Amino acid sequence: MATPPKNIEGFYKQKKSNTSKSKSSNSTKHAAATSGSNIAQPPALVSHGGSLDLEADDFDEEQQVLRQFDMNMEFGPCIGIPRIDRWERARRLGLNPPKEIESILKRGKVKRQSLFGGRT
Amino acid sequence: MEVDSPEQLQRKQSTYLSFDENFEIQKEVYRGQQYSQIYFARLHCMRALLYSLVPNWKSHLPVCTVLGLEEGKECIIVGTLYKHMKLKPCILDEYSKERSVAPLVKPHNFIHQDDYLVLEDESGRVKLGGTVLSPSVYVTGVVIALHGKETSAGAFFVEDVLEAGLPPQIERQLKSREDKYVVFVSGLSIGSSSSNPLLFQLLVDHITGHLGDEEEQGLAAEIVHLVIAGNSVEISRGLLNGQNLASKDQSRLSEPFKELDIQLTQIAASLPLDIMPGSSDPANFSLPQQPLNRCLFPGSATYNTFRSCTNPHCFELDNIRFLGTSGQNIDDLTKYSEAKDKLDFLESTLRWRHLAPTTPNTLGCYPFTDRDPFLIDSCPDVYFVGNQEKYETRLVKGSEGQSVRLICIPRFCETGVAVVVNMRNLECHALTFGMQFSS
Numbered sequence: 065m066a067t068p069p070k071n072i073e074g075f076y077k078q079k080k081s082n083t084s085k086s087k088s089s090n091s092t093k094h095a096a097a098t099s100g101s102n103i104a105q106p107p108a109l110v111s112h113g114g115s116l117d118l119e120a121d122d123f124d125e126e127q128q129v130l131r132q133f134d135m136n137m138e139f140g141p142c143i144g145i146p147r148i149d150r151w152e153r154a155r156r157l158g159l160n161p162p163k164e165i166e167s168i169l170k171r172g173k174v175k176r177q178s179l180f181g182g183r184t
Numbered sequence: 185m186e187v188d189s190p191e192q193l194q195r196k197q198s199t200y201l202s203f204d205e206n207f208e209i210q211k212e213v214y215r216g217q218q219y220s221q222i223y224f225a226r227l228h229c230m231r232a233l234l235y236s237l238v239p240n241w242k243s244h245l246p247v248c249t250v251l252g253l254e255e256g257k258e259c260i261i262v263g264t265l266y267k268h269m270k271l272k273p274c275i276l277d278e279y280s281k282e283r284s285v286a287p288l289v290k291p292h293n294f295i296h297q298d299d300y301l302v303l304e305d306e307s308g309r310v311k312l313g314g315t316v317l318s319p320s321v322y323v324t325g326v327v328i329a330l331h332g333k334e335t336s337a338g339a340f341f342v343e344d345v346l347e348a349g350l351p352p353q354i355e356r357q358l359k360s361r362e363d364k365y366v367v368f369v370s371g372l373s374i375g376s377s378s379s380n381p382l383l384f385q386l387l388v389d390h391i392t393g394h395l396g397d398e399e400e401q402g403l404a405a406e407i408v409h410l411v412i413a414g415n416s417v418e419i420s421r422g423l424l425n426g427q428n429l430a431s432k433d434q435s436r437l438s439e440p441f442k443e444l445d446i447q448l449t450q451i452a453a454s455l456p457l458d459i460m461p462g463s464s465d466p467a468n469f470s471l472p473q474q475p476l477n478r479c480l481f482p483g484s485a486t487y488n489t490f491r492s493c494t495n496p497h498c499f500e501l502d503n504i505r506f507l508g509t510s511g512q513n514i515d516d517l518t519k520y521s522e523a524k525d526k527l528d529f530l531e532s533t534l535r536w537r538h539l540a541p542t543t544p545n546t547l548g549c550y551p552f553t554d555r556d557p558f559l560i561d562s563c564p565d566v567y568f569v570g571n572q573e574k575y576e577t578r579l580v581k582g583s584e585g586q587s588v589r590l591i592c593i594p595r596f597c598e599t600g601v602a603v604v605v606n607m608r609n610l611e612c613h614a615l616t617f618g619m620q621f622s623s
Contacts, residue, residue: 137306140224144217145553153554157228 126168133165134178142178150178193393193405195455196364198607200409202491203498206557207472209550217553219544223264223325226556227305230327230537231262233348238262241346242331251307253334261340262329263305265322269520270296272546295320295522303330303340310334314342320522321532325541348537350582353563356503361608365406366501367391367615369602370413370462370510370570371595374447375420375440379597386617387602388447392454407604409501410451413570413593414462414510416444441480448484456489460497462510462571470548471512471540472496472557496539496558504607507560508568508591513540515571516547527578530569530590534560534580566605568593575601577612 134142139154139161148169154161168174175181238247238260247260271294299319301312313335329346369387373379389395393404417440423433451457461467461476468474475492478485485492493499496509517529520542533539539558543549549558563586572592580588589610594601602615 140228140306141218141220143220144215145221146215149215149553153225156554157225158232159228 126174129165130168130174131179133161134180143180145178146176147174147178148176193398193401195393195405196362196408198364198408198502199500200456201500202493203500204475204494206498207494207496209472209474212550212552214551215553217551219551221553222544222549222551222556224306225552225554226325226538226559227264227327229556229559230348231305233537234262234327234329234346237346237348238329241329242344245331249307250303250305250310253310253340255334255336258331258333258343260329260331260346261303261305261310263303263309263327265324265326265328266302266304266309267299267319267322267324267520268302269294269299272520293518293522294520311339312342313337313339317342317345323517323521323542324545325543326536326538328536347535350534350580350584350586350588351537351560351563352584353565353582353586353588354503354505356565361502363406364408364502364607366409366411366506366566366605366607367407367602368411368413368508368568368570368591368593368605369596370593371415371597372412372444373415373418373464373595373597374444376418376597379418380600380619381443382619383600383617384447384596387596387615388450390615390617392450407455408607410455410457411497411506411508411568412457412459413497413508413568414460414495415464415571415595416459416462417441417466418464419466445481445483448481448490449487452484452487452490456491458491458493458497458499460493460495460510460570462495463512467495470550471543472550473510498564502607504566504610505562505564506566506568507539507564508566509539509570511569511571512547513542514569516540516542520546525576526569526572526592527576527590530567530592531578531580534563534567534588534590537561563588565589565610566591568603571595574599575603575614577603579610 130147133139133151134147139150139159142150151161151165151169235247242260245258245260247262250261250263253259253261271291273294301317301319301322302309303312312330314332317330327348330340330342331344331346332340332342335341372384374381374384386395391404391407391410393401396404419437419440423429423437429437448457448459459476461473465476466480467476473495475494478492481490481492484490496507498505498507500506513533514526514529517532518526523529523532533541537560539560540547540549543558544551563582565587566589568591570593572594574592575594576592578590580590582588587610589605589612591603591605591612593603596602600617602617603612604615605612
């Protein structure tokens with residue numbers, strides 16, 4: 065596969081029909097134990113237009129912020145609890161979760177469950 | 185009441201406040217969550233508490249997470265204990281090739297000298313070493329703070345332990361009170377072959393004042409409340425074999441309840457009563473057990489003195505706080521840890537500030553996501569556990585002036601013993617009913 069031209073994703077949105085966990089999500093989980101990491105997908109792994117495991121719109125900044133929220137162990141485990149409920153719980157326990165997460169979640173266009181929702 | 189006495193005895197009364205809301209699960213929605221959520225809630229609340237207690241304990245030491253441990257650096261870590269037990273029954277034993285290791289007869293207690301403790305928080309877990317922490321005393325699920333350092337082998341050598349200790353207690357004005365008694369009974373086991381209906385009838389007659397002369401009736405009039413702490417009925421196992429019951433057997437299923445309801449109606453007509461579910465009652469299995477359905481008590485539920493309560497049960501009478509369970513929490517501690525007597529287990533749960541630390545590991549519990557309802561925030565004045573072998577009691581004093589009366593309520597069907605607590609001074613005595621008189 066030749067390296068794709070820049071902004072190929074901007075031409076057409078591609079979504080993979082079935083998703084599967086891959087190495088990159090594993091490494092994210094590991095790094096999050098300490099702080100939270102920037103998910104940098106090296107360009108060579110991205111085949112034309114789509115991605116191996118991440119949907120194209122996961123590179124969206126909002127999704128990044130939500131992933132960081134999911135992975136942050138300070139707020140407890142993210143599996144099995146909807147994101148908004150986890151945010152509410154964090155607020156009630158006095159953990160001061162960032163307010164922007166609440167606004168993103170209330171806007172409604174994002175996934176209810178964490179990034180592991182349905183995949184485990 | 186005797187008709188020919190000049191004045192009628194009035195039963196004393198007290199104000200009642202229920203705190204069972206915490207244990208009710210009607211509002212909970214199951215969304216597929218696992219038990220990691222309740223462990224997180226428990227760790228978070230207890231850790232915040234322990235962090236606040238650490239400066240008074242050892243202020244000079246740094247506090248760090250398990251992942252932040254460095255070899256040889258003395259520090260304090262806080263986390264949830266996990267006890268690895270060799271003899272603990274494991275579902276995987278069925279698939280193990282070495283079947284001979286698992287004993288055929290289940291031991292009463294799963295302790296082994298090779299058990300070891302592990303401390304866990306979100307960042308990691310570390311095996312605990314040293315002799316200060318004795319694995320037989322602790323169980324999985326307790327949150328504590330430890331002072332020590334990491335060894336070259338990667339374990340954490342414990343030098344000192346900090347438990348949360350007794351929770352703060354609201355001061356009660358006990359001096360200007362009159363004698364008022366609360367009666368506790370548990371393990372009535374109506375419907376079992378060993379229960380004697382006469383003994384319970386004697387208890388009912390005594391409490392309602394139908395027994396004895398004026399002096400005794402006067403004593404009975406000072407009883408303000410009755411608490412039935414679980415296992416009120418026992419349904420014969422033969423009826424519960426999963427097959428459809430023939431119509432003639434269906435009446436056998438409901439007979440224990442009819443009998444119980446008749447007795448409870450007599451009681452409810454006379455004084456307020458709380459009935460808690462137990463392990464043999466028709467309530468849900470996992471803690472917190474929900475109140476027994478009022479349909480089971482068609483006669484007594486019509487009285488407003490009848491209250492069906494959760495297990496665990498928390499209430500206040502005249503500002504004296506009572507907290508207790510029907511016994512499953514202490515019975516589970518007995519299986520997985522060791523202590524001199526049941527009162528020591530009771531005291532441990534208070535010092536760990538958790539009613540049932542073994543939930544959800546070995547004791548069933550609802551998978552709460554946002555809280556752990558078994559955490560004890562406020563120290564009760566009376567702390568009871570039902571369905572134990574014998575009547576035992578002790579007064580425990582805390583480091584900040586707390587004072588708690590611990591009570592083990594024995595099974596009534598086996599012992600004929602009920603427990604009476606005086607709300608004026610928290611003194612406790614046994615009320616024994618028997619049918620045989622020694623000559």
